[in-house]
Amino acid sequence: MAMESARMRRVKKEILDCRNDKSSNISIDMIDDNPYHLKGTFFGPEETAYEGGRYDVDIVVPESYPFQPVKMKFITKVYHPNISSASGAICLDILKDAWSPVLTLKSTLISLQSLLCSPEPNDPQDAEVAKHYMTSRESFNETARYWAQIYAGAPGKGGGDASAAGKEKEAAGLSESSRAIALAGLSEEHVNKFVDMGFGFSKVVETLSRLNYRGDNAKNITNERVVEKLLE
Amino acid sequence: MADLTPLELHQMTQDLLHNSASDRPLISDSALLSVLREEYERGSGSFVQQIDFLSNIRGFTHIRRTRGDGDCFYRSLAFAWISRLLHSKNQTLDVAKAISLLDSTLPTLEAAGFEKMVYEDFHDVIVSIVRQIVVPEPSGATLSPALLLEAFQDAEVSNCIVVFLRFLTSATIKTDPDSYLPYLFDPETGDDISLTDFCNRHVEACGKEADNVQISALTRALKLNIEIAYLDGHSADGSVNFVPFQNLPESDMPNPPILLYRPGHYDILEKQP
Numbered sequence: 001m002a003m004e005s006a007r008m009r010r011v012k013k014e015i016l017d018c019r020n021d022k023s024s025n026i027s028i029d030m031i032d033d034n035p036y037h038l039k040g041t042f043f044g045p046e047e048t049a050y051e052g053g054r055y056d057v058d059i060v061v062p063e064s065y066p067f068q069p070v071k072m073k074f075i076t077k078v079y080h081p082n083i084s085s086a087s088g089a090i091c092l093d094i095l096k097d098a099w100s101p102v103l104t105l106k107s108t109l110i111s112l113q114s115l116l117c118s119p120e121p122n123d124p125q126d127a128e129v130a131k132h133y134m135t136s137r138e139s140f141n142e143t144a145r146y147w148a149q150i151y152a153g154a155p156g157k158g159g160g161d162a163s164a165a166g167k168e169k170e171a172a173g174l175s176e177s178s179r180a181i182a183l184a185g186l187s188e189e190h191v192n193k194f195v196d197m198g199f200g201f202s203k204v205v206e207t208l209s210r211l212n213y214r215g216d217n218a219k220n221i222t223n224e225r226v227v228e229k230l231l232e
Numbered sequence: 233m234a235d236l237t238p239l240e241l242h243q244m245t246q247d248l249l250h251n252s253a254s255d256r257p258l259i260s261d262s263a264l265l266s267v268l269r270e271e272y273e274r275g276s277g278s279f280v281q282q283i284d285f286l287s288n289i290r291g292f293t294h295i296r297r298t299r300g301d302g303d304c305f306y307r308s309l310a311f312a313w314i315s316r317l318l319h320s321k322n323q324t325l326d327v328a329k330a331i332s333l334l335d336s337t338l339p340t341l342e343a344a345g346f347e348k349m350v351y352e353d354f355h356d357v358i359v360s361i362v363r364q365i366v367v368p369e370p371s372g373a374t375l376s377p378a379l380l381l382e383a384f385q386d387a388e389v390s391n392c393i394v395v396f397l398r399f400l401t402s403a404t405i406k407t408d409p410d411s412y413l414p415y416l417f418d419p420e421t422g423d424d425i426s427l428t429d430f431c432n433r434h435v436e437a438c439g440k441e442a443d444n445v446q447i448s449a450l451t452r453a454l455k456l457n458i459e460i461a462y463l464d465g466h467s468a469d470g471s472v473n474f475v476p477f478q479n480l481p482e483s484d485m486p487n488p489p490i491l492l493y494r495p496g497h498y499d500i501l502e503k504q505p
Contacts, residue, residue, distance in 0.1 A: 006392060010349075017349055067391045067395065068438075098432070098437060099437060099438075100436035100438065101350070101395045102346065102432075104349070
């Protein structure tokens with residue numbers, strides 16, 4: 001059977017199908033004209049912290065596709081319990097043992113989009129982010145929204161000024177340290193308290209992050225414990 | 233050795249299968265049943281007794297093994313089915329019927345929500361193999377037993393056929409939920425499971441074992457009779473239980489294909505002259 005490989009036939013069709021489908025708002029493009037290395041793009045779902053953000057996903061189509069799952073990871077940084085905040089690696093069953101050849105690149109990207117709507121903190125990829133999500137939802141959402149603004153180009157808080165100039169103005173409004181505090185999901189007040197005791201700024205941010213010193217959970221952690229960790 | 237516990241028996245079977253899982257061809261040439269017997273001689277007496285029953289009482293001579301990769305039921309069934317067409321006395325008619333049956337499954341796949349883009353390649357592969365029994369390939373060859381084996385040992389062709397049968401099984405279950413819902417449970421936890429989850433996770437996903445529900449759905453969709461011989465080491469008198477899955481009157485399909493089941497694995501049993 002001298003045919004084009006199952007992988008080639010499938011991927012070609014899938015790219016074409018996605019191009020012709022304007023309704024899903026999902027795009028798939030080749031990276032360097034390589035049909036097996038692709039970039040998928042979708043928008044953050046409405047009424048979530050990711051709304052308005054544009055998310056790029058790196059897609060590698062393995063040789064045994066569609067019998068084995070595609071490899072996907074976020075290129076755009078995302079603050080989410082099932083996505084590594086450092087590497088973009090994704091914890092999702094269909095990318096592992098629940099894969100089936102019924103799934104396509106598009107339907108898998110749609111599953112990633114719905115993963116943004118419904119995190120599964122009990123099966124986390126990023127344990128620290130999952131802790132944040134479990135203990136103080138409001139503060140978690142605020143951090144996830146901030147990441148969406150900074151990394152995925154989501155419009156800022158006021159919602160009004162989404163232009164590049166507007167965003168720059170907003171980013172410029174924050175000092176570098178305030179930005180680092182917001183990205184870590186911490187509060188300026190908490191960080192300053194320990195910085196004022198004489199500990200280094202980045203050490204404080206790192207330690208408070210690890211202790212999940214956020215929102216209501218901060219009340220459960222004594223100053224002594226924080227200091228003990230800072231001295232380690 | 234006859235008094236191994238069920239757990240030990242299961243472990244032994246798993247070990248035997250596992251040791252040869254990855255380097256074994258997807259499907260092998262037939263081997264004498266005595267070869268299988270030898271593998272159990274140092275282990276379980278009750279298995280040996282049952283293998284003797286298969287050869288001495290039921291007249292089976294060979295076993296054709298499939299790789300223990302979780303796709304073994306689908307691969308064994310597909311091979312046994314196509315092989316039967318290949319050896320049919322009414323080849324032209326039977327092949328025509330088989331192709332029109334495969335084509336007639338497409339509306340069922342659509343009704344179950346499968347996208348054409350997703351199933352058409354797999355459908356093309358299985359139809360072209362069946363067609364090749366009577367219509368030569370551009371290169372000039374019609375399907376021979378050797379070419380059939382070669383096709384099933386080619387991962388791509390073999391897996392396309394397995395996946396098509398998985399989709400067909402799933403679509404049969406999804407489009408007739410009343411017939412199957414009462415029998416569904418999660419094979420990993422034993423809990424209740426929804427029809428969609430069962431089909432998505434335990435039928436459509438590659439490498440997931442088939443059980444009675446999948447077997448009865450698929451044989452129904454292919455309008456096939458088969459029997460499964462259960463070689464489980466549990467028989468008091470050394471006999472082997474044969475369970476029929478019947479979708480045609482016996483007279484329309486005498487001597488149905490027989491699959492050999494050992495806990496967690498299916499192979500094909502054969503009688504060769």
